[in-house]
Amino acid sequence: MPTASDPEVRAPAAEGPPRPDPRDQPLAVRVDNLSITYRTSVEKVPTLKSAIKRAGRRERTIREIEAVRDVSWSINHGTVLGVVGANGAGKSTMLRAIAGILPPTRGRIEVHGRVSTLLALGVGFNSQLTGRENVILGGLAQGKTEAEVQAKYEEIADFAELGEFMDMPMKSYSSGMYQRLAFSVGVHMDPDILLVDEALSAGDARFKRKAAAKMDELCRAARTIILVSHGMASVREMANHCLWLHKGKLMDQGDPEAIIGEYMRFLEVGEEAFAMEDV
Numbered sequence: 001m002p003t004a005s006d007p008e009v010r011a012p013a014a015e016g017p018p019r020p021d022p023r024d025q026p027l028a029v030r031v032d033n034l035s036i037t038y039r040t041s042v043e044k045v046p047t048l049k050s051a052i053k054r055a056g057r058r059e060r061t062i063r064e065i066e067a068v069r070d071v072s073w074s075i076n077h078g079t080v081l082g083v084v085g086a087n088g089a090g091k092s093t094m095l096r097a098i099a100g101i102l103p104p105t106r107g108r109i110e111v112h113g114r115v116s117t118l119l120a121l122g123v124g125f126n127s128q129l130t131g132r133e134n135v136i137l138g139g140l141a142q143g144k145t146e147a148e149v150q151a152k153y154e155e156i157a158d159f160a161e162l163g164e165f166m167d168m169p170m171k172s173y174s175s176g177m178y179q180r181l182a183f184s185v186g187v188h189m190d191p192d193i194l195l196v197d198e199a200l201s202a203g204d205a206r207f208k209r210k211a212a213a214k215m216d217e218l219c220r221a222a223r224t225i226i227l228v229s230h231g232m233a234s235v236r237e238m239a240n241h242c243l244w245l246h247k248g249k250l251m252d253q254g255d256p257e258a259i260i261g262e263y264m265r266f267l268e269v270g271e272e273a274f275a276m277e278d279v
C-alpha cells in the first residue's frame with residue numbers, strides 16, 4: 001500500500017491540455033447532510049443462566065452503526081476529490097452511496113453525469129467467468145450496448161495487459177490482475193464521474209503509474225474523479241480537493257496538501273491529544 005513516502009506513484013508527465021479549472025465547470029456532485037446507518041443483527045452472547053432459560057434459543061439484537069454522519073460537500077466537474085481517513089471512517093460507505101449502491105438514511109445526494117465505479121476488489125465481477133466475459137457484462141452493467149462494449153473490448157484488454165488470462169476464469173487471477181482489469185473497465189466506460197476505491201493499492205509500480213496517467217487524462221477532459229485512498233502520495237499527486245472523514249464525520253475539506261498535513265498530524269498525536277478546535 002502506498003504511503004506518504006511512496007516513490008511509486010508520481011505525477012504523470014504533463015502532456016495535452018492543462019486540467020480545466022473546476023471553478024468554471026458545472027456542478028458534478030452535491031452531498032447534503034448525508035447520514036448512513038447500517039443495521040446489523042447481532043447474536044447476544046448468552047450467560048449460562050439465560051441460555052438455560054431460553055432452552056438454547058438464540059437471542060438477537062439489532063445494532064446500528066452510523067457510518068456517515070451529517071456530511072455535506074459539493075464538487076464541480078473537473079475536480080479530483082481525494083477522500084482520506086482512518087479505517088472505518090466511512091469513506092467506502094459514502095462512495096457506495098454516491099454510486100447508488102446504498103441509499104442514504106438521511107440527507108440527499110445529487111449526481112450530474114454518468115458514473116462509473118471502481119469500487120473495492122470484487123464488486124461487479126463474477127469470478128467463475130473469464131475476464132473477457134466479465135468485460136462484456138461489466139460494460140452492459142454500465143449501460144453500454146453489446147456492440148459498444150465489443151468495440152471497446154480490445155482497448156480494455158490492451159490496457160489491462162493480461163494476455164491469455166483474459167480467456168481464463170477470474171478466480172485464477174491474482175488480486176493485482178483482478179484490479180487491473182477492474183480499473184481498465186472503469187476508465188474505458190467514458191465516465192463523467194469516476195469513483196475509485198483504493199484502485200491504486202494493487203497492481204505493480206508500472207501499472208500504478210499507468211493508472212495515474214490515465215486518471216490524469218480523464219481530468220484533462222474535465223471528467224470528475226473521487227478517489228478514496230490510504231495512499232497519501234496518490235492523493236497528493238492527483239487530487240485538487242480533499243475531504244477528511246473520521247468516524248463518519250467530515251473533519252475538514254480543502255487543499256489536499258493542507259488537509260493531508262492535518263490528517264497526518266492527527267494520526268501522529270492521536271485523537272485525544274489533537275486539539276479539535278484546530279480542525
Ligand SMILES: Nc1ncnc2c1ncn2[C@@H]1O[C@H](COP(=O)(O)OP(=O)(O)OP(=O)(O)O)[C@@H](O)[C@H]1O
Pocket residue numbers: 038039040065066067085086087088089090091092093094
Ligand atoms: N455492510 C456493513 N454492515 C454493517 N456495518 C458496516 C458495513 N460496511 C461498513 N460498516 C461499518 O461502517 C463503518 C464505516 O465503514 P467503511 O467501510 O465505510 O469505512 P472506510 O473509511 O472505507 O474504512 P477502510 O479504510 O477500513 O476501508 C465501519 O464502522 C464499518 O464497520
